[in-house]
Each structure stands twice: as C-alpha cells, then as structure tokens.
Amino acid sequence: MPTYSYVCKDCQHSFDAQQSFSDAALEICPICQGSLRKQFGNLGVTFKGSGFYKTDSAAPSTSSD
Template identity: 45%
Template sequence: MPIYEYQCGACGHQLEALQRISDAPLTDCPACAKAELKKKISAAGFRLKGGGWYETDFKTGSKKNLAGDSAKPKSGTDKSGGGSAAAD
C-alpha cells in the first residue's frame, strides 16, 4: 500500500496516510477538523541498493550499477593524450 502525503489548506498541517489506491482521499484535517485536506504530489524517497534480481539478472556489462561501483576509480585511462588514431 502506498503512503500518501496530505496538507491542510486552512491551517497548514501536514500528515502521511497509508492507504489503498482504491480508498477515497482524506478530507478532514485532524488538527483543525476542517474539510481542507489536499493530497500532495511527492516522489518515492528510497532506492534499492546492492545486488538483486534486477541489477544482476537483467542488466549486462557496464549497465550494472551495483552499490559501491561509483566510488571505484576508473582504470586504464590514457593521460598522455596520444590516442590510437592512425596518421595518413
């Protein structure tokens, strides 16, 4: 069940409610008892980290983004500026 955020238009009180998608939105503010609650739009506040079925089974090669990979320095960089371009 998703967690919805609400804010009262009358007193500014904010709350979170665990509701089913099919449930009717809340309308009455628990702080001031006025029917001024409005559902807020918010993003999910978590990211699944580490190895798991999605990261390890469905992504291949460099597309994998396992926890801790971004902290590793990249190896094999050429700092001399001399590429592998052939001269004509």
C-alpha cells in the same frame, strides 16, 4: 500499501497516511477540521541511460531438447 502525503489548507498541518488504492482520499484535517489536499512529490523511480529499445526485453528462447 501506498503512503500519501496530505496538507491542510487552513492550518498547514501535514501528515502521511497509508491507504489502499481503492480508498477514498481524506478530506478533513484531524487537527482543525479544515479541508485537506494531497501533496504530490517526486517519484521513487529514476530512469537513467539513453533509453529503452525493443531488444531490451527479448522473447523467451525456445529450445528443443
């Protein structure tokens, strides 16, 4: 299950919540009942190198044994 970061617009309380993709976003701060917003950070994926090419994922080989 993905973890989302939230911060309260009123009291600046920040916390993480594990939610399913289909769950609605949280809207109410558990501390002051103010409104929340999702925080978006860096992705956990890093692409390195000169790029991806058509030959990087070759088609499955067909052999007749």
